[in-house]
Every structure is written in structure tokens, then in C-alpha cells.
Amino acid sequence: MDRVLYVIENNGYSINDLNSLKDKLSNLGCPHTIRVSLTHLEVVAFCKDSKILREKITKSIGFRILDIFIGEPEIKKGKELSDFILFLDNELFWLAHTFMENPWKSYNEKKLQSLVLYAGALAKAQEGDKRAAMNLIQMAKDLGGDEFIDLNCAIKQIDLIFANQRTYASKCLNVDQIIKYMRPKT
Numbered sequence: 452m453d454r455v456l457y458v459i460e461n462n463g464y465s466i467n468d469l470n471s472l473k474d475k476l477s478n479l480g481c482p483h484t485i486r487v488s489l490t491h492l493e494v495v496a497f498c499k500d501s502k503i504l505r506e507k508i509t510k511s512i513g514f515r516i517l518d519i520f521i522g523e524p525e526i527k528k529g530k531e532l533s534d535f536i537l538f539l540d541n542e543l544f545w546l547a548h549t550f551m552e553n554p555w556k557s558y559n560e561k562k563l564q565s566l567v568l569y570a571g572a573l574a575k576a577q578e579g580d581k582r583a584a585m586n587l588i589q590m591a592k593d594l595g596g597d598e599f600i601d602l603n604c605a606i607k608q609i610d611l612i613f614a615n616q617r618t619y620a621s622k623c624l625n626v627d628q629i630i631k632y633m634r635p636k637t
Contacts, residue, residue: 455500456546457508458518459492465615469579475511479504486577488542489617491517493577495545523549532629535566539620544573554633563632565596566624569605573620576612584609599629 464472466487473485481498494508500521509515524546526534531550538547548570555563572587588605596602604623611618 453497453499453521455496455498455504456520457494457496457505457516458520458543459494459508459512459516460514461488461490461492462514464492466577466579466613467615472512476508478511479507484578486545486574487579488577488612489615490542493543493545520546526550526553532626532633535570536621536624536626539570539573539624542573542577542618542620544570544577544620548574558632560632561594562596562599563629565591565594565599566629568594569596569600569620569623572605573608573612573618576609581609581613599625599632601625 464487469485469487472487472492476483476485476494479496479498481496481504483497484493484495486493486495492512492514496504498504500519505516524534526549531554535547535550538544538550548567551563551566551570554560555567568587568591572584572591575583575587585606588602588609591600591605592602601623605620608618608620608623
């Protein structure tokens with residue numbers, strides 16, 4: 452089964468509109484998840500991309516599709532951290548987490564996993580699930596993520612999402628520390 456992420460312009464929806472958005476998208480005909488950002492909406496559909504599906508989404512929500520990601524985004528070796536930061540800054544948190552999965556696994560460093568959990572926590576907040584978001588932040592802390600992430604700042608980002616305000620998620624990162632861990636061991 453395919454997973455397709457539709458990034459849709461957001462002209463006024465807030466996190467408080469999640470139930471309304473779910474109702475509007477109940478006719479998609481396949482399982483899906485909705486995330487709300489101040490700048491865009493994300494609809495993740497677990498089915499094949501098609502013109503019919505795109506039309507249902509745009510007709511239901513009323514706004515145009517800005518981008519489509521089928522499967523995972525292309526990950527360029529050596530660009531993982533900069534792409535992670537770019538996607539965090541654009542509030543594409545679910546996509547951001549994918550850029551740090553390879554470094555975490557290839558370096559076998561649990562602290563790098565905390566970055567994946569941080570982005571996942573922000574995505575869960577965009578889905579309206581504060582409890583899951585806070586659990587992921589706690590998991591990041593338990594892995595020693597406070598060396599890479601200012602966890603108080605991370606919690607503020609979650610609060611900003613629920614207040615329908617712009618986040619500054621990459622500002623919570625200790626980029627110099629992250630780079631040290633991502634350098635090849637000699």
C-alpha cells in the first residue's frame with residue numbers, strides 16, 4: 452500500500468478545526484491522517500495517488516495542493532542535517548524525521564534517535580495529540596536527547612502548535628553537538 456503526503460495550502464484552518472477537517476475528508480475511500488500547520492495542511496493517504504483522490508481532497512478542503520510526496524523524500528548523503536533543519540523550519544515535521552533516520556541507524560547512536568523523536572513529537576502535535584507528543588519528548592530525553600535538543604524549547608514548540616502560532620523548531624537544536632556526533636569516527 453502506498454503512502455502519499457499531500458501538502459495543501461492553509462488559508463485559515465487551525466488545530467481546533469481537526470474534527471471538521473476529518474469530517475470533510477471522510478469520503479476519501481482510504482485510511483488517512485490530517486496534520487495542521489499554520490502555513491499548510493498535510494493529508495497522509497494510505498492508498499495510491501490518483502487524480503480522483505486529489506480532486507476529492509481539493510474539493511473537500513477548498514484549497515490547492517502545493518506538493519505531493521509518494522513514499523519517503525529523497526535523502527542525499529551528507530545533507531541529512533541541513534535537510535532536517537530545512538523541513539523543521541517549514542513545519543514539515545513528519546518529513547523532517549525521515550532525514551535523521553539513516554544517520555541514527557548508521558552511527559548506531561541513540562542520541563541521534565532523539566532528533567527523530569523530536570520531529571515525530573511535533574508531527575503528533577499537528578495531529579492534535581498532545582499526549583503522544585509529550586511522550587515522544589520524554590522518550591527523546593530518556594535517550595540523552597537533551598544534549599542535542601533544548602527540551603524546554605521543544606515543549607514550547609508543541610504549545611505554539613496548539614496555540615496556532617508559528618514554530619521555530621530548529622532553534623531548539625544544538626547543531627554543533629549534533630555535527631560532532633555525525634562526523635565519521637576515526
